[in-house]
Amino acid sequence: MAQPSPPASPTPPPPSRLASRYRAYRLPAFVLAAALLAAVGVATVAGLRSFANSAEWVEHSYQVIAEIESTLAATRTVESSARGYRLTDRPALHAEYLASIPAALNHSSELIALTRDNPRQHRLARDVERRVRMRLAEIDRLLEMHMRDPQQARLSSQTSHGAEQMRALTAVADAMREYERALLSARDARTERNATLLTALVIGGLLLALGLLALLMLNLWQENKRSRALERESRQALAELEASAAERQRLTERHRSLSHYAGLLQSCQTLQEAMDMTAHVIADLIPEFGGRCYILRASQNLAETAARFGREAIASADLLHPDDCWALRRGRTHRSQAHDGGVRCAHLARAEAGADSGGDPRWSLCVPLMAQNTSLGLLCLSGERPPREADLALIQSIAEQLSLAVVNLQLRETLRVQSLRDPLTGLFNRRYLEENLQRELLRCQRRKLPLSVLMLDVDHFKRFNDTHGHAAGDALLARVGQLMQELVRNEDIACRYGGEEFTIVLPEADAAAAMQRAEQIRAAIAATTIVHLRQTFGPATCSIGLATSVGDRDTPQQLLQAADAALYRAKAEGRDRVVDGNKPAAADA
Structure with missing residues (x-):
């Protein structure tokens, strides 16, 4: 009788079957x-x-x-x-x-x-x-x-x-x-x-999560061979996705840079600093374009180059009249391209003969800097290829941010000048004198140099004002301020102290030099007449008091008091003269 055959041992499932068994748990x-x-x-x-x-x-x-x-x-x-x-x-x-x-x-x-x-x-x-x-x-x-x-x-x-x-x-x-x-x-x-x-x-959660991830990685590694074929098919889709992500990243980076640029503009102290920063930002974001930034002068009759960026495909003039630019004329962005018959601005270099018929791809873009319906300047760009819509939107956004920064900086400069200058005479005001006399005096004391102060007062100004009116008095004070600006050095500080009184700080000037300068000013005022409402007034005279600091113990208040005392001595001695406060009066001598 035949012996029964032993039962066959079970065969292990293939790896693919094992992988698919655990797929539901992934x-x-x-x-x-x-x-x-x-x-x-x-x-x-x-x-x-x-x-x-x-x-x-x-x-x-x-x-x-x-x-x-x-x-x-x-x-x-x-x-x-x-x-x-x-x-x-x-x-x-x-x-x-x-x-x-x-x-x-x-x-x-x-x-x-x-x-x-x-x-x-x-x-x-x-x-x-x-x-x-x-x-x-x-x-x-x-x-x-x-x-x-x-x-x-x-x-x-x-x-x-x-x-x-x-x-x-x-x-x-x-x-x-x-x-x-x-x-x-x-x-x-x-x-x-x-x-x-x-x-x-944190430690417990990380350990458990890492254990689960390790099991997942082991299971995925087992299916690696089967996924290679699918990987080849998805390469092209991945390339397209990467290109899309790169474009999105580029746009995101542009927006970030633009936001950063807008924040930095608020910290700029001068127009030139804002223009240089704008040129740097444009060159960084769209390096294939070149151009320059213009600023309109206060007279609105000329725009001058403030900054350049990149390489200009079409050269533009360093100085231009507003009528030479269609963007400044119309107050709108103006774009031109040679082959499509666009009207090119007069400040741009002309194309060579025959270039237009050959399909010249170069283009130009002029963006006016406008704020409150006032032209402030111009952004002029040019390139070898047509700009994308994203580039145009970026340039327009930069122009808007720069326009606001320019008008704010101009307003800030106007307020700064108004806070330091006397509006009638154009001289520095008393606040500026008090801030800078201390600094100049300390500087001269450190260097063992003299410093002189002149205190000037127009003689009989109240009588002149009462006789001829306040307008004529203002005209006289304005003329005195103009003469002082013409006769002082660049390093001197000429200020209107108050009313008809003026103060001049002469750094590094001893008593002799200050006396000579004071006599020049007194003689110039005594020889000057003014014309107001078709009437000639003058000449007027002035009295000047002088004080000089040669040591390191004088203070600004002491100098001003000494010069003021010398001024009163000049008035008491008959006016129209200069009195040196460093010398005692004749009665005391």
Whole structure:
């Protein structure tokens, strides 16, 4: 009898069958891994925000503690200044006392503002302010009593409650400080617990997600052979996608650069700086185009090149009249191309003979810089290939941003000049004198050089004004200012001090040189007449006082006072003369 054959062992499924068996688990595994990573990310962001919030509160607590210390220190400063004044009667200590009072009040007010989020601390802060005011009132009372009767003030200070007030103020401040330190300790403990929990969550989530991703990668590697054929078919689609992504990236980068450019324009200090930046941006974003930026002069009769960029395909003039550009005439963007019969602006170089018939591809684009219906300048570009719509939109956007920046810079420059110049005479004003006399005096003192100041006053100006009218008086002052501008050096500072008084600062000029310059100015004014409303007035005369600083102890106020005193001496001696304030009067000599 035949023996039964043994059962056949089961054959293992092929790798492709194994791969397809696990294919159903890929998506859930991927979703789970993504969810874990997202959860880790959310936990990380939440933890970072929590840490940032905790850091802000810690910073807030330190600010409160700092304001507490500043309040106490400012109050003690007021107390010590007042005590020093009562002991020495020095005016400087009295001035220091008056100057330190606002600081104490400001710090106590700032402490109240910082503690609005905490009712307990806010209440204590108000108590601190109240006690600071009580202490300041007590100090002020003793100071006033000292001014009336020093002996009574000393007796009253011995029975004053100042020490008790200060101890009470310090006690309230210590309570606030201890409470803030307790808050800091609690926040540090909470932050430590959150950090430990966040670390455990992040590490556990990452390990689990990485394990799932490793299993997915193993499964995908098993199907790698089968996917190669599909990869060849998708290469072309991928290339198209990459080209699309590159174009999108280029547009995104352009928008980012344009936004960055708009922000930088707001920080430009001069028109030239804005133009140079614009040229750099255009050359960076569209390097295949070349051109230049023009700025219209204030007279609106000529535009001059302010910046260049790239290589111009069609050269443009360095200077152009607004009528030579169709864009400036019409107030609109003007584009021309040789082969399509476009009208080219007169400031552009003409094409060579026969180039137009041969289909010259070069083109030009003029974009006016306009703001509030006023022409400010021009962007002129040219290239060898026609521009894309995206390029045109970019150039238009740059022109709009630049127009706003130009009008803002021009307005800023106008305001700056108006703040430094006297509108009637064109000279610098008193504010400019006060700011620059100190600097020039210190510079000359460092270099051991002299510095002279002339104080000039038009003689009998009030009588001239009353006789001929204010308009004639203004005309006389304007003429005096013009003469001073013509007779001073570039490094001198000529200012209208006020009314009919003028001041001239002569750096590095000794008394002899200043006297010579003053005599020239006096003689020029004495020989000048003015014509107003077809009437001739003058000549007028002036008196000039001179003061010179040759040491390192003079101050601007002392120089101006010395020159003013010399001016009054010149008037007292008969006017129409120059008096050297460095020399004593004849009676004193």
